[in-house]
Amino acid sequence: MTGYMTEQEFYRYVENGGKVDATDPMPEAYKREVARIMSFQALAEIVGTLLSAEWVPKAPSVIRKMMYTAKAQDEMGHAHILIRQCEDIGVTREQIIEEYLAGKRKLLNIFHYGFDRYEEMVVGMLMQNTGAIVQFQSLVKGSYLPYIRALRKIMKEESFHYNLAVDMVEYVTKNGTNEQRQIIQEAIDTWYPRMLAYFGPPEKGEPPVDALRWRIKCDTNDDVREAWLEKIVPLISSLGYTIHDPLLKKDERTGRWSYTEPDWEEVRRVINDGGPRSAYWKEKIRKCYEETRWVRDVVSRYSAGQAAAVGA
Amino acid sequence: MGFNPAVERFLIEWALDEFVVGHLLGVQTFHYGPDLEENIAVGSISQDELGHARMMLRLLAEDEKELDRVVYTKPPEEMKVATLAQAWKETDWSYLVVKSMLYDVADQVRFDFFVRLPDEKLRTIEGMMGREENVHREHWQEWVDILSSDAEGRRRLQEALDELYPYLADFFATDVYEEVAKAYGMAATDKSSLLGRCLQQVKERFRPYQYTMPLADEQMVRLLEEPKGRAGRHLEVFKEIYADIHSVYDQHPEMVWG
Amino acid sequence: MSERNRLQVYEVLVQETKDKFPVNVGSVRAPSPTLALQMAREVFARRENCVKVMVVNREAVHVLDDEEYLGYARKKVFRLPFLREREARPRERNGKQEDAG
Numbered sequence: 290m291t292g293y294m295t296e297q298e299f300y301r302y303v304e305n306g307g308k309v310d311a312t313d314p315m316p317e318a319y320k321r322e323v324a325r326i327m328s329f330q331a332l333a334e335i336v337g338t339l340l341s342a343e344w345v346p347k348a349p350s351v352i353r354k355m356m357y358t359a360k361a362q363d364e365m366g367h368a369h370i371l372i373r374q375c376e377d378i379g380v381t382r383e384q385i386i387e388e389y390l391a392g393k394r395k396l397l398n399i400f401h402y403g404f405d406r407y408e409e410m411v412v413g414m415l416m417q418n419t420g421a422i423v424q425f426q427s428l429v430k431g432s433y434l435p436y437i438r439a440l441r442k443i444m445k446e447e448s449f450h451y452n453l454a455v456d457m458v459e460y461v462t463k464n465g466t467n468e469q470r471q472i473i474q475e476a477i478d479t480w481y482p483r484m485l486a487y488f489g490p491p492e493k494g495e496p497p498v499d500a501l502r503w504r505i506k507c508d509t510n511d512d513v514r515e516a517w518l519e520k521i522v523p524l525i526s527s528l529g530y531t532i533h534d535p536l537l538k539k540d541e542r543t544g545r546w547s548y549t550e551p552d553w554e555e556v557r558r559v560i561n562d563g564g565p566r567s568a569y570w571k572e573k574i575r576k577c578y579e580e581t582r583w584v585r586d587v588v589s590r591y592s593a594g595q596a597a598a599v600g601a
Numbered sequence: 602m603g604f605n606p607a608v609e610r611f612l613i614e615w616a617l618d619e620f621v622v623g624h625l626l627g628v629q630t631f632h633y634g635p636d637l638e639e640n641i642a643v644g645s646i647s648q649d650e651l652g653h654a655r656m657m658l659r660l661l662a663e664d665e666k667e668l669d670r671v672v673y674t675k676p677p678e679e680m681k682v683a684t685l686a687q688a689w690k691e692t693d694w695s696y697l698v699v700k701s702m703l704y705d706v707a708d709q710v711r712f713d714f715f716v717r718l719p720d721e722k723l724r725t726i727e728g729m730m731g732r733e734e735n736v737h738r739e740h741w742q743e744w745v746d747i748l749s750s751d752a753e754g755r756r757r758l759q760e761a762l763d764e765l766y767p768y769l770a771d772f773f774a775t776d777v778y779e780e781v782a783k784a785y786g787m788a789a790t791d792k793s794s795l796l797g798r799c800l801q802q803v804k805e806r807f808r809p810y811q812y813t814m815p816l817a818d819e820q821m822v823r824l825l826e827e828p829k830g831r832a833g834r835h836l837e838v839f840k841e842i843y844a845d846i847h848s849v850y851d852q853h854p855e856m857v858w859g
Numbered sequence: 860m861s862e863r864n865r866l867q868v869y870e871v872l873v874q875e876t877k878d879k880f881p882v883n884v885g886s887v888r889a890p891s892p893t894l895a896l897q898m899a900r901e902v903f904a905r906r907e908n909c910v911k912v913m914v915v916n917r918e919a920v921h922v923l924d925d926e927e928y929l930g931y932a933r934k935k936v937f938r939l940p941f942l943r944e945r946e947a948r949p950r951e952r953n954g955k956q957e958d959a960g
Contacts, residue, residue, distance in 0.1 A: 335633060338631055339631060342630070342631035344849075345627055345628075345631070346624060346627060346628055346845040346846070347845055347846070347848045347849045348849070348858075349669075349673070349849040349850040349853070349856070349858050350665060350666075350669045350673075350850075350858040350859070351620070351651060351654065351655050351658070351665070351668060351669055351672060352655065352665055352859075353858050353859065354623075354624070354627070354651060355648050355651045355652060355655070358627045358630065358644060358647055358648050358651070359644075359648055361630065361631055361644070362630055362640075362641055362644030362645070362648070365630065365631070365637060365640045365641050365644065366641055368637060369637045369638065369641060372637065382637060386633070407849045456859065457859070460857075460858060460859040461858075464856055464857050464858070464859070465853070465856060466853065469853070573632075574633050576692055577632040577633040577634045577692050578633055578634055580634075580692040580693070580694075581633075581634030581635040581692065581694050583753060583757075584634070584635035584636075584694045584748070585634075585635055585636060587747065587748055587750070587751040587753065587754045588635070588636075588747060590750070590751060591747050591750045591751065594750075
């Protein structure tokens with residue numbers, strides 16, 4: 290519906306809740322911002338998969354192994370559907386991966402860490418999954434239709450993952466040893482501040498960034514963080530564990546949460562200079578990507594024949 | 602649960618093969634490439650294979666934990682996993698394509714043997730397994746076809762074939778077929794005829810692209826007397842595979858993980 | 860890069876049940892139609908049952924997506940069962956009032 294709009298009219302249109310499809314004319318800046326956000330999330334899915342995938346081969350039962358493989362496969366699927374939307378507006382998966390390998394793309398703080406124990410992964414999945422859910426619930430209200438369609442598919446699977454994550458914590462809690470329950474509590478202590486930081490620095494009182502004005506993002510970092518706390522605080526306590534944050538409290542009158550601010554200096558350092566596993570994940574992706582390059586080249590030559598077959 | 606020991610051994614050998622194949626394809630799922638769509642497709646094949654292992658073990662085990670014990674409590678030498686099933690080179694796509702193609706063809710020969718067994722209890726698992734394996738063979742055959750369209754692809758496939766083809770002998774180097782046939786009072790099934798049928802099918806699949814099989818059929822038959830994985834003598838890489846599979850399980854062997 | 864641009868994109872259609880038409884659900888990049896079908900199934904139909912999966916090479920799809928022109932349908936009020944009487948009622952769409960013509 291954006292065919293005859295000037296750039297100004299376009300922005301007024303999206304600011305008022307108008308929706309945009311991949312085939313619609315759109316200003317370059319809007320297209321760049323949409324591609325930036327979708328490819329950022331796609332890369333997060335690819336790297337994020339590695340965190341749990343490291344533990345899939347070690348899963349201690351046949352059925353759990355199948356469940357985790359299915360879960361991590363879903364995440365590759367999320368990367369795929371986002372990347373296809375990027376490719377439709379000119380940003381290829383090769384570009385995304387190569388820019389990441391060249392150090393030109395940043396990752397959110399949580400993707401710079403790994404899990405040292407199986408029980409830690411169980412908690413990590415729960416924390417990350419709840420974070421993803423509130424984030425997607427916000428993003429799906431946005432203006433760019435291909436992103437919305439992709440998010441709808443992703444959210445359906447995230448709800449499977451949520452149930453899987455809760456179920457795993459319950460099983461380890463119920464059938465595990467005291468030591469295992471201790472690891473779960475420690476993992477909550479470790480991942481809670483990381484997750485608070487995951488939603489990004491406070492935006493309250495700041496002028497809205499482009500993505501917010503153009504409704505590619507719909508809520509401030511602060512509001513999404515609040516939505517997560519609203520979800521995770523009762524969940525953790527219902528599972529029998531504690532969030533150790535002395536400032537954590539909900540103001541019943543305003544409905545807002547107070548919490549201990551993450552160490553933003555440290556978060557920035559991790560994002561810019563890397564955390565404990567950053568180099569390891571990157572090296573893993575580099576090796577896989579480089580060593581299968583020849584296959585993509587063969588396929589590409591082969592595909593020329595496929596293209597000729599349809600008269601392209 | 603009411604199976605002759607030979608049939609039980611047959612199902613366990615088969616399940617462990619499928620488990621290890623599924624395990625390795627699971628690892629491949631999260632190794633980016635050759636392309637994202639392929640990662641997702643491989644993820645499904647991995648889950649299919651693990652599912653087949655689980656279906657077979659469910660015929661033998663009362664519950665999930667008992668089923669897990671079959672997989673997770675054997676020392677390496679008692680894991681009679683076919684060498685072909687454990688063959689693995691990280692990020693080597695041509696190696697994985699050839700391994701999977703060979704394994705799936707050999708597995709089809711085993712499956713054909715299985716469906717002829719006169720036992721109602723076994724019938725419950727074959728429908729879904731058969732259909733899924735057809736898709737897997739189509740999948741790997743398509744990759745053989747694509748890679749064979751190119752000189753570099755052909756060179757790499759031939760290299761993988763040279764290394765992996767001899768492992769087909771080990772796949773059938775087990776007395777379990779004869780014992781199972783005897784248990785059901787069927788005509789004797791000797792392993793060399795099963796191997797012969799398998800080699801025939803492999804050659805049919807690779808012949809159109811002019812690949813050379815590194816060993817003649819007679820040499821392959823002689824290799825039947827030198828079982829490797831089937832006798833618990835494993836490839837070097839199996840150490841790593843075994844360690845991965847066991848790392849968490851062994852910390853709490855009695856725990857029910859759900 | 861020019862080499863890689865030759866990789867083919869296939870549009871994917873999934874028919875959920877026999878009483879529905881197939882619907883375009885997304886796309887895959889695949890080396891061949893056979894693999895495109897397998898990938899389509901695994902990407903878009905692995906978690907839910909369906910009765911048919913189809914792929915079409917995007918290059919073979921002819922597209923009409925002129926929204927202005929396609930949006931005229933509502934203006935052909937003579938095709939509506941209630942004819943002219945209620946034609947002028949504006950409809951809500953995308954949070955904006957749309958001219959019903």
